[in-house]
Amino acid sequence: MSGEVRQRYMQANYIDVGSTDSTYAFMGAGFSELNESPSAQTSSKRYINDKAQTKRVTGYDWSSSFNTDQIRSEEAVDFICKIGELQKVGGDAETDYVIVDLDQKVGDTGSSYHARKFHVAVEISNFENNDGEMAASGNLLQIGNLTEGTFDTNSKTFTASV
Template sequence: MSDTVMRHQIADYLNTSSTETPSFALMGVGFNTLDENPNAQTDGKTYIHQKAQSSQIKNYQTQFPFDTDLIASEEAVMALYSIGRNQRTGADAELEYVRVELFQPHVTLENTFSARKFKVAVAVTGITGAGGEAVKVTGTLHGVGDPVYGTFNTTTKIFTETA
């Protein structure tokens, strides 16, 4: 058996609630792609005794580009569409996003997996569709601040921060 991780072994959830109580919707049906680009930012310097530059990672500008079919019954798709359609800005265009590694189950807790929670600024760049085709919503989830590490229960849909 191969240890290669397949895309279906990473689950993505978007908090679609506008209240204090989170309601995480699976980003599944309708999503054609949802990638992760850590975008490491480097700082380089060449010292007087070197020919080549020395680099170090100074920060990350995490982005999650997405491509979806507009499916009206899918909560996560509609949350993204709504931000673009209504041209929301600032805090009104920010959501919580959880990326769950289904290939890393918790040792003792059932249906619980290693996860990271991000605050993301949703940048919808296109709501498009040619005649006879499904409407697509495309854009990028831009990381806001640092991710929170923890676990996510896929049955209860509760994220628990690691102490």
């Protein structure tokens, strides 16, 4: 039995670009790469009665790499580029990031979907010149634990699960 491979467009990404209230901007136009890396951390131990190691997942070192063209009229792109251009650090380089599963609708009506929210540090690695067109690349680096919940794509609001 075979199934369909999940398509990338079924996952939407939003970044909080607001300074006071949550103001999520869609990360679409401009972004040519946005890859999630859970990077499970493990430990291993061999017990005296076993030939093989016992391994366990002990945590995660989550990050999401990105590449974007500098389409500065896109709020998400402009927000990320300003962090690198102004060399912001600490809390000034942190925000919330939400991954929305558009193939996992919550409820029969409305525009709410399963989502995961991460508090992240925005690391800008490079500003590139691609044949005269400017681009930026870097990573979103997780701070603390993720929060599972729902995201309403119309109101652009995240609600944590109970």
